[in-house]
Amino acid sequence: SQQGEEDPQALSIQEGENATMNCSYKTSINNLQWYRQNSGRGLVHLILIRSNEREKHSGRLRVTLDTSKKSSSLLITASRAADTASYFCATDARGNTGKLIFGQGTTLQVKP
Amino acid sequence: KAGVTQTPRYLIKTRGQQVTLSCSPISGHRSVSWYQQTPGQGLQFLFEYFSETQRNKGNFPGRFSGRQFSNSRSEMNVSTLELGDSALYLCASSLEWGGTDTQYFGPGTRLTVL
Numbered sequence: 001s002q003q004g005e006e007d008p009q010a011l012s013i014q015e016g017e018n019a020t021m022n023c024s025y026k027t028s029i030n031n032l033q034w035y036r037q038n039s040g041r042g043l044v045h046l047i048l049i050r051s052n053e054r055e056k057h058s059g060r061l062r063v064t065l066d067t068s069k070k071s072s073s074l075l076i077t078a079s080r081a082a083d084t085a086s087y088f089c090a091t092d093a094r095g096n097t098g099k100l101i102f103g104q105g106t107t108l109q110v111k112p
Numbered sequence: 113k114a115g116v117t118q119t120p121r122y123l124i125k126t127r128g129q130q131v132t133l134s135c136s137p138i139s140g141h142r143s144v145s146w147y148q149q150t151p152g153q154g155l156q157f158l159f160e161y162f163s164e165t166q167r168n169k170g171n172f173p174g175r176f177s178g179r180q181f182s183n184s185r186s187e188m189n190v191s192t193l194e195l196g197d198s199a200l201y202l203c204a205s206s207l208e209w210g211g212t213d214t215q216y217f218g219p220g221t222r223l224t225v226l
Contacts (some may be wrong), residue, residue, distance in 0.1 A: 033214065040200060042116075043217040088155065098145070098168045098209055102155035 006089060006103040014111050019076040021106040023089030024069075030092045032065055033100065034074050037086045046074070046087075051094075081112045114139065116205050116218035124224045130191040133221045137184050137205030143167075144186040145215060146178060149200040158201075161186055162209035190223075198225045 007022045023032070031050045035043040047063045049056045049072070056063045062075040076083055086107050090100040117136045125131050137144050146158040157170040161180035178188040184205075190197055200222050204215040 035217070040220075040222075042202060042219040043204075045214050045216055048214050090155075098143070098160045098162075099157045099170065100145070100147075100204075100215060101157070102147075104154050 006087075006106045008106060009104065010107045010109075012109045012111065013079060015079060015081055017079055017110075019079050019083070019108055019110070021074045021087050021089075021108070023072045023074070023103050025072075025089075025091045025101070025103075026070065027091075028094040029067070030094055032063075032072050033090045033092075034061075034063060034072075035088045035090060037088065037105070038084075043088065076108075079108075079110045081110050084108060084110045116203055116216055118201075118203050118218040118221050120221060121219065122222050122224075124226065125193050126226050127193055127195060129193050130189060131193060131223060132187055132189045133201055133203075133223075135186045135188075135203030135205075135218060137186070137203075138216055141205035141207055141216075142184050143206045143209045143213075144180055144184060145204045145206075146186070146188050147202045147204065148172075149202060149220070150196075150198070155202070158188065160209070167209050193225045195225050198223060 005024050033048045034046040037043050047058050049063050049065045060077045065072045086105045088102050088105045090102045119134045143162045145160040149155045160168040164180045175191045180186045200220045202220045204217045206213040206215045
């Protein structure tokens with residue numbers, strides 16, 4: 001069963017706009033990771049944020065983590081057509097470490 | 113450094129057969145995990161191996177098994193294939209066991225069961 005839920009399930013924006021995806025989870029975690037997947041291919045790691053961190057940046061990506069609300073968000077700024085993909089959050093649950101639990105993902109379409 | 117490699121990339125099998133998938137982790141990585149991805153169930157954890165030992169297991173039937181070799185390469189086996197086993201099987205490697213490190217994924221093996 002999935003621990004995480006992602007919102008929205010699908011998002012369509014124009015190039016240059018920002019895209020925000022949200023992830024909620026159920027149990028205490030060690031860390032939360034965001035991945036990108038293009039057309040059923042392998043997962044590309046984007047960012048790992050640990051439970052004691054609140055915000056992380058990587059290029060055009062910004063991830064926040066609120067452990068009190070058991071939620072995280074991924075912001076992609078100045079989106080490009082190449083950002084079109086599915087985005088997944090994955091949690092490493094405390095007490096069951098090493099087993100990533102994935103959300104259902106958000107499908108992002110960036111129109112040129 | 114070369115990434116995680118998986119072979120074969122595509123497989124077609126018939127019900128009742130068995131299949132073996134292979135995964136070579138990033139050099140120096142000692143932990144290998146396997147995941148199944150289907151449209152209906154999404155990404156689900158199968159098992160994790162570290163130092164040739166299974167450290168964690170997901171909720172899959174015993175038909176799904178795996179092993180890890182001394183060079184950290186891993187194989188997973190599915191016996192008595194069912195139609196529902198059609199999926200993308202993804203392997204991931206990380207430096208150490210325990211989920212504290214980033215897991216890097218391979219391109220996957222797409223298995224079709226007819």
